[in-house]
Amino acid sequence: MSLLVYAAIFLTATVIAVPLCRKFGLASVLGYLLAGMLLGPWGLRLIQDGEGVLHVAEFGVVMLLFVIGLELQPSRLRAMRKAVFGLGLTQVAVTSIIVGVIAWLMGLSTHAAIVVGFALSLSSTPLVLQLLAERHQLNTQHGRSAFAILLFQDIAVMPMLALLPLMAARASEQTVVESLLVAGKGIAVLLLMVFGGRYVLRPLLRTVAETRAKEAFTAAALLVVVATGLLFNAVGMSMALGAFVAGVLLAESEYRHELEADIEPFKGLLLGLFFVSVGMTANLGSLLDHPGRITALVVGLMAVKFTLMWLIARFMGYAADACRGMAFSLPQGGEFAFVLFAIAVSHGIMAQSLADTLVIVVTITMIASPLLMRLQSFVELKMGGAEPRAFDEIDSTDSRVIIAGFGRFGQIVGRVLRMRRISFTALESDVAQVDFVRRFGNKVYYGDASRRDVLQAAGAERAEILVLAMDDIDLSVRTAALVRRHFPHLKLFARARNRQHAIRLLDLDVRYVIRETYLSSLDMAQHALEALGLSRADAIESISRFDSHDQRTLERQREARDDEQKLIQSSQLAARELEQLFETDTATSHAPAPAAAQSDATGS
Structure with a gap:
């Protein structure tokens, strides 16, 4: 059978199964799984080589982890370390x-129990993330x-893959040496990636971007994923880990959002x-x-689980x-279990019959996950929660301005615009917030501005200005990136929660960009100076x-944002400069200025 067939x-199975599932309120993942069962050897038998297709399709997981890596800037990873x-x-230790x-x-x-315990402690990253995304959670x-x-879990798989040969029933001294050699190669490749990410990948992407050839940049993005995956695979490590590391290394680059947009389809x-x-590789014979x-x-x-x-x-508070929410999201098995079971069988750690049984168990748990998430909505409803509310239908599509976030900041902007x-x-x-604001007669739509379809429905293609006034920093940055990518004509005016938020928006x-307390703080400082005896003009x-x-200090801190030592030095330099700047004024007045510099690193 040819590749086109x-x-x-x-494509036919997807076009039929996925919309049917969505029509009945089920997750699209369930449609994919059911389509696979229908096409495979236990269904219509249109495709017999399910394992071969799975090896090709696993590249989708590789790309998913690359995109996850792009989202994990070091600063964000540090914030998530707990x-x-x-x-x-x-979770992995206790469940294993x-x-x-x-x-x-x-x-x-x-040895078989250790492998089974660890493999079944894992959950499906692509399945869970897609289900959570579809439910806006x-x-x-x-x-x-x-x-x-x-x-x-994805990180923990890598050491287990290295340990499996050591757990083999007849692990010889040579096997141990080979495993240690593989581990050494893995460390060397990681160091090479760290070096290459800064001195090879970024210059390469910069060179391609300068050509302004869209297809060339897309090809370069795919090449980064494929090449890093193959490099890690060549030393016996996971392709997914290689793609993830590449994504993390490029997370702080200026091309992060464009890479994500090109890889997404x-x-x-x-x-x-x-x-x-x-779905095709599920051994339904074992079930029967x-x-x-x-x-x-x-x-x-x-x-x-x-x-x-x-x-x-x-227990963790x-x-x-x-x-x-976590319990309903993560009780299924994961795709890495298939890999671990296959390697365990090849090393004689477990029997093929046991692996076949566990594969069908994991597959069924994955199929059941979308249904379990539906059950979660019912449970939340019974326990006093509410069914997730659908976004409002937007009937205003010809506005000149879109305000994303209608809290205190956004409402003031709206009142001024309404006045004019x-x-x-x-x-x-x-x-x-939507319900509260509406009680006072304001017209506001419930919708997530970080979603392209919501902005399109709000008339972003015809609007002139987008005001980013939301509280959530990550949501604000993500919306700005989305607008830059899909609605470049929109002029962005953004509220920043703090200096770090402002720097991310400026990037x-x-x-x-206006820091939300900055102008009000300056106004307060001016009145304090006047009360201390300075003339209004002074x-x-x-x-x-x-x-x-x-503003000059902010630009310096923006350039040094990735280097904590430089950031500290920049703040100290700013404090000294400010002392010198107001040295004469301080000598002739009673209003001390240097204390204001103490907020340069973390202030508004």
């Missing part, structure tokens, strides 16, 4: 031990925590193909031969709704000089 079959290495490590002990009590050898507390756990299609192939045992294993595994996740999250009879469309992603070439002059100095 395969492509036509996959969740990643606290919650994530605890409990499931491994259960497997050992059921008669498995010690990625930015919730349980969504961010689930992402942190999945990230640690390929990632989506290949992830769909991955889930189709998972031992339905009771398979059902018991599926229910038991999901019940154990659900309970442990809830207990771990509760998370709110009850966040605990439930300038049309605007207000978007707010907080349901409670996206936002036209105008007070205004002092504020003007401070403002000019602060």
Whole structure:
């Protein structure tokens, strides 16, 4: 069968199965899995080589981890370290031990029980992230925590892949030496990637970008993913880890958002193909031969993981709704279990029959996950929660201005525009805020401005200005990047929560950035100077000089944002400069200026 025929079959199945699932309120992932079962050897038998398709489709997971890496700037990774290495490590360790002990009590050898315990502690990164994204839960507390756990799981797979040869039933001295050699190669490749990311990848992308050839940059983005994946694979490590490392190294580059935009279409299609192939490779024969045992294993595994996740999250101080959210999101098995079981069989750690049974168990748990997420909505409703509210239909599409975020800041902008009879469309992603503002007669739409379809519905293609006034810093930056990519004609005016937020917005070439407390602080400082005896003209002059100095300091800190030592030096230099700047004024007045410099590093 030719490649084009395969492509036509996959596309047809996707076009039919996915919309049907979405029509009945089910996740698109379930449509992919069911389509795979229908196409595979246990369905219509249109495609027999499910394993071969799976190997190709696994590249979708590789691209997913590259995009995840792009989102993980070092500063953000440091901020997530508690969740990643606290919650994530605890979940993997506790679940591996409990499931491994259960497997050992059921008669498995010690090594087989260790592999089974670890493999079944993992969840499906692409499945969970896609389900959370479809339900608009990625930015919730349980969504961010689930992402942190999945990230640690993906990292934890790599050491296990290196340990499997050491656990083989007949592990010889040569096997140990070879495993240590593989580990040494892996460390060398990681160091090479760190060096190459700064001195090879970024200059390469800069050179390609200067040609202004869109297709060449897309090819370069794909080449980065493929080449890094192959490099890691060549030394016996995961292609997914290689792509993830490459993404992290490029997370602070100026091309991060463009890379993500170019990779996104390929990632989506290949992830769909991955889930189709998972459905095709499911050995339904095992289910037909031992339905009771398979059902018991599926229910038991999901019940154990659900309970442990809830207990771990509760023990670590998370709110009850966040605990439930994580428990409902992560009880399934993951795609890396297929890889671990295959390697364990090849090394004689477990029997092929056991691996076949566990593969069908993991597959069924993945199929059940979208249904379990639906059950979560019902549970939340019964426990006093509410069904996730659908975004409003926007009937105003010809406004000159779009205000994203209609809190205190956005409302003042809106009132001024209304005073001048300038049309605007207000978007707010907080349901409670929408309902509160509407009670006072304001017209605001419930919608997430960081989504392209919502901005299109709000008339972004015809508007002139977008005012970023939302509280959430990551949401603000993500919206700015989206607008820069898809609506470049829009003039961006942004509110920044602090200096770090302002720097991230300036990196996206936002036209105008104002720190939310900056102007009010300067106004207060001016009145304080006047109260201390300065004339109004002298007070205004002092504020003007401070403002000019602060803008220069912000630019210096922007250049040094990745180097903490340089950032500290920049703040200290700014304090000395400010002392010198007002030295004469301080000598002739009673208004001390140097203390104002203390906020340069962390202030408004």
